[in-house]
Amino acid sequence: MEFYRAHVLVCGGTGCTSSGSTDIIDKFNDELQKHGLQNEIMVVRTGCFGLCEVGPIVIVYPEGAFYSRVEIGDVPEIVSEHLVKGRIVTRLLYHDSITEEETIKSLDEVGFYKKQMRLALRNCGVIDPENIDEYIAFDGYKALGKALTEMTPDQVIDTIKESGLRGRGGAGFPAGLKWEFTRNAVGDKKYVCCNADEGDPGAFMDRSILEGDPHSVLEAMTIAGYAVGADQGYIYVRAEYPIAVKRLTIAIAQARQYGLLGKNIFDSGFNFDIELRLGAGAFVCGEETALMASIEGRRGEPRPRPPFPAVKGVFSKPTLLNNVETYANIPQIILNGPEWFRTIGTEKSKGTKVFALGGKINNTGLVEVPMGTTLREIIYEIGGGIPGGKEFKAAQTGGPSGGCIPAQHLDTPIDYDSLTQIGSMMGSGGLIVMDEDNCMVDIARFFLDFTVDESCGKCPPCRIGTRRMLELLDKIVSGKGEEGDIEKLELLAKNIKASALCGLGQTAPNPVLSTIRYFRDEYEAHIKEKRCPAGVCQALLRYIIVAELCKGCGLCAKHCPVEAISGERRKPYTIDTDKCIKCGLCMEKCPFNAIIKK
Amino acid sequence: MATSVLANDSQKFAELQKVIAQYKEQEGALMPILHRAQEIYGYLPLDVQNYIAEELGIPLTDIYGVATFYSQFTLKPKGKYTIGICMGTACYVKGAQKVLDKLQEVLNIGVGDTTDDGKFTLDATRCLGACGLAPVMMINDQVYGRLSPDDIEGIISKYKDE
Ligand SMILES: Cc1cc2nc3c(=O)[nH]c(=O)nc-3n(C[C@H](O)[C@H](O)[C@H](O)COP(=O)(O)O)c2cc1C
Ligand code: SF4
Ligand code: SF4
Ligand code: FES
Ligand code: FES
Numbered sequence: 047m048e049f050y051r052a053h054v055l056v057c058g059g060t061g062c063t064s065s066g067s068t069d070i071i072d073k074f075n076d077e078l079q080k081h082g083l084q085n086e087i088m089v090v091r092t093g094c095f096g097l098c099e100v101g102p103i104v105i106v107y108p109e110g111a112f113y114s115r116v117e118i119g120d121v122p123e124i125v126s127e128h129l130v131k132g133r134i135v136t137r138l139l140y141h142d143s144i145t146e147e148e149t150i151k152s153l154d155e156v157g158f159y160k161k162q163m164r165l166a167l168r169n170c171g172v173i174d175p176e177n178i179d180e181y182i183a184f185d186g187y188k189a190l191g192k193a194l195t196e197m198t199p200d201q202v203i204d205t206i207k208e209s210g211l212r213g214r215g216g217a218g219f220p221a222g223l224k225w226e227f228t229r230n231a232v233g234d235k236k237y238v239c240c241n242a243d244e245g246d247p248g249a250f251m252d253r254s255i256l257e258g259d260p261h262s263v264l265e266a267m268t269i270a271g272y273a274v275g276a277d278q279g280y281i282y283v284r285a286e287y288p289i290a291v292k293r294l295t296i297a298i299a300q301a302r303q304y305g306l307l308g309k310n311i312f313d314s315g316f317n318f319d320i321e322l323r324l325g326a327g328a329f330v331c332g333e334e335t336a337l338m339a340s341i342e343g344r345r346g347e348p349r350p351r352p353p354f355p356a357v358k359g360v361f362s363k364p365t366l367l368n369n370v371e372t373y374a375n376i377p378q379i380i381l382n383g384p385e386w387f388r389t390i391g392t393e394k395s396k397g398t399k400v401f402a403l404g405g406k407i408n409n410t411g412l413v414e415v416p417m418g419t420t421l422r423e424i425i426y427e428i429g430g431g432i433p434g435g436k437e438f439k440a441a442q443t444g445g446p447s448g449g450c451i452p453a454q455h456l457d458t459p460i461d462y463d464s465l466t467q468i469g470s471m472m473g474s475g476g477l478i479v480m481d482e483d484n485c486m487v488d489i490a491r492f493f494l495d496f497t498v499d500e501s502c503g504k505c506p507p508c509r510i511g512t513r514r515m516l517e518l519l520d521k522i523v524s525g526k527g528e529e530g531d532i533e534k535l536e537l538l539a540k541n542i543k544a545s546a547l548c549g550l551g552q553t554a555p556n557p558v559l560s561t562i563r564y565f566r567d568e569y570e571a572h573i574k575e576k577r578c579p580a581g582v583c584q585a586l587l588r589y590i591i592v593a594e595l596c597k598g599c600g601l602c603a604k605h606c607p608v609e610a611i612s613g614e615r616r617k618p619y620t621i622d623t624d625k626c627i628k629c630g631l632c633m634e635k636c637p638f639n640a641i642i643k644k
Numbered sequence: 645m646a647t648s649v650l651a652n653d654s655q656k657f658a659e660l661q662k663v664i665a666q667y668k669e670q671e672g673a674l675m676p677i678l679h680r681a682q683e684i685y686g687y688l689p690l691d692v693q694n695y696i697a698e699e700l701g702i703p704l705t706d707i708y709g710v711a712t713f714y715s716q717f718t719l720k721p722k723g724k725y726t727i728g729i730c731m732g733t734a735c736y737v738k739g740a741q742k743v744l745d746k747l748q749e750v751l752n753i754g755v756g757d758t759t760d761d762g763k764f765t766l767d768a769t770r771c772l773g774a775c776g777l778a779p780v781m782m783i784n785d786q787v788y789g790r791l792s793p794d795d796i797e798g799i800i801s802k803y804k805d806e
Contacts, residue, residue, distance in 0.1 A: 060774050061776040063787075065777060065787075245770070247732035247734075247736075248734040248735075248737075250773040253773045254773075286716075286769070323676070324675065326715070340675065341675075342671070342672045343675050343710070344674075344710065346714070361671055404733070404776075410734070410776040445733065478734055489737075492733070492736055
């Protein structure tokens with residue numbers, strides 16, 4: 047490789063691409079050309095740095111200057127000041143990356159990164175994902191070489207078993223065991239599949255790995271193929287992820303070109319190839335049996351298990367299915383050994399977990415922490431707390447299958463088992479923070495609306511039962527709730543959980559159950575007092591003029607489209623709640639903030 | 645045996661034939677073919693489904709069953725601009741519903757509908773993976789983030805005038 051005196055890393059993840067990083071890269075190349083620096087300084091388009099909130103992000107090495115919210119107009123200045131004259135453009139630095147003495151902190155000193163441990167994301171934001179040489183320079187395909195030339199398939203499986211790695215796709219099943227089942231299954235042909243369907247709305251860990259480090263997944267799948275005795279792999283990826291699809295396509299072509307996919311890999315006599323299969327917008331296809339039906343070109347409907355995919359999977363052959371993040375951990379476990387991996391995490395959950403931190407939080411983005419980190423550390427230390435000085439109310443993990451975690455459990459060390467114990471679940475890693483302005487009944491309704499929409503309709507408990515639950519919630523949020531509705535919800539939930547065919551139906555009631563468990567008072571306020579404490583549910587809102595604040599200017603009355611406001615000038619006005627259509631205009635227009643909604 | 649939609653545009657038809665030839669022998673060819681067919685035609689007209697059925701030797705009902713199962717496949721032509729407003733959790737928690745309400749008001753159509761002039765289709769989508777910028781919407785390939793309902797009129801009018 048050529049020698050460059052500086053590297054300009056520009057984030058090419060989805061978040062930063064959305065906020066314009068492609069143009070920024072072009073601009074850097076133009077400007078460097080102008081200064082004749084194109085052979086001295088290299089511009090690299092990397093994967094996600096995790097801090098998408100303040101994107102587009104540019105990091106300049108060797109200094110490690112962390113520029114955030116870079117605009118195209120800032121590029122000439124970074125080039126002429128920083129890269130030509132060596133003067134860092136302080137005004138563009140990420141606020142938390144400068145010390146009080148105005149020197150740059152190294153990245154692991156920045157609050158957002160300090161408590162993180164990046165294993166699955168190790169190459170994201172570090173290498174150019176479209177260049178296999180960079181992956182190789184960071185130990186890429188070394189684990190594959192080691193497995194194929196120094197280890198037997200059984201040794202590979204034992205290594206994964208001993209590492210304690212559990213599936214990152216939701217259920218947390220021990221990965222090594224699954225590999226062993228697939229190896230032991232009888233079949234003339236076997237498959238290795240990767241679940242990159244990432245259905246949890248509000249989660250994008252898998253996407254970032256695929257975009258930032260696609261080769262790690264290819265390498266791991268090939269190792270898995272060797273271990274279980276498969277020669278064909280499929281990656282089932284959401285069609286809504288165009289950048290991930292593009293980078294995977296490039297990565298597969300490069301790996302084939304280098305002989306790292308195809309025939310006789312590393313001269314070991316082992317053959318393996320990988321194909322992409324695109325999903326088409328059905329959440330249930332994340333479920334393993336539905337996913338396999340979809341790969342076969344059928345409707346993505348789940349089927350009862352057993353037989354499990356390890357015995358009867360794609361095209362009725364034994365199939366190993368793991369999640370993207372599960373795979374991303376494999377090469378390092380092979381290279382560093384299972385003992386190393388076991389030192390990270392808690393007793394029953396080893397390693398790290400990537401979370402997509404979103405909602406009411408200052409640092410929205412992607413974080414990877416050792417298992418056992420507390421929610422408080424994630425939200426307040428890494429996430430930088432809640433914006434606007436608002437109060438934390440709950441965090442939702444596990445998406446539409448999971449539940450909420452209220453403030454009293456902020457200090458629970460997070461792992462598979464502790465989350466299940468408090469009525470939520472690890473899920474795939476979506477972590478949505480909610481504050482006092484979010485209504486928990488509304489959130490439960492949101493998730494149920496999602497599952498009703500996504501139910502494949504094959505089995506009645508899910509198809510009809512979840513719809514009944516949604517109707518009850520609709521009733522409650524629109525102010526027509528009745529005594530006994532909560533109990534009806536609980537009963538329906540119990541029956542659906544017990545009788546639905548697949549995980550979608552079995553877990554659909556969870557968000558409702560966990561919000562009832564921790565926020566029953568909010569449900570009761572909606573039902574008994576016809577009041578939404580968070581002020582979200584439109585039908586229950588009342589606009590009120592606070593007499594002490596009202597100066598009687600009459601502006602509100604002038605703007606009200608339905609003449610619901612009356613009064614005399616210079617005296618407090620009043621709103622006729624029966625006439626009011628809750629448009630909120632008056633509140634917007636009042637110059638004295640005298641109108642509130644409750 | 646080319647029928648109307650197929651006969652209307654021989655170039656598209658030739659592309660479709662090429663795609664089918666490319667995947668035909670593979671196992672599980674149907675999904676990739678439907679994806680590509682939709683790329684070519686913008687949607688999946690019945691004629692196209694029929695043709696694929698004949699070529700692959702699969703009953704039309706199976707193809708129709710698959711095409712209607714997945715929300716990404718559409719049997720109706722879409723507008724020139726497809727607006728996908730993200731209703732994923734991160735966006736919802738940050739007020740995507742209000743943005744959607746505003747879109748429906750400004751365009752005067754519901755979710756899944758297309759304006760009479762064939763210009764806009766409004767879709768509610770799942771997480772677009774840009775949660776850091778929530779609430780987010782896409783108009784064709786362009787992403788708009790950190791939206792508030794007040795931004796909508798301005799953004800839409802840019803496309804209206806084109
Ligand atoms: C409705 C439903 C949706 C699912 N969605 C996903 C998904 O998007 N990604 C994923 O990896 N696993 C998903 N799963 C879990 C998979 O069925 C499967 O357990 C997992 O991919 C196995 O990989 P792992 O053992 O590495 O976690 C889903 C399960 C259900 C029931
Ligand atoms: S539980 Fe729901 S999604 Fe699963 S098979 Fe039954 S109807 Fe389909
Ligand atoms: S909220 Fe709208 S309808 Fe109600 S009083 Fe205010 S302006 Fe009138
Ligand atoms: S996409 Fe750029 S930091 Fe995440
Ligand atoms: S939830 Fe909207 S982009 Fe992720």
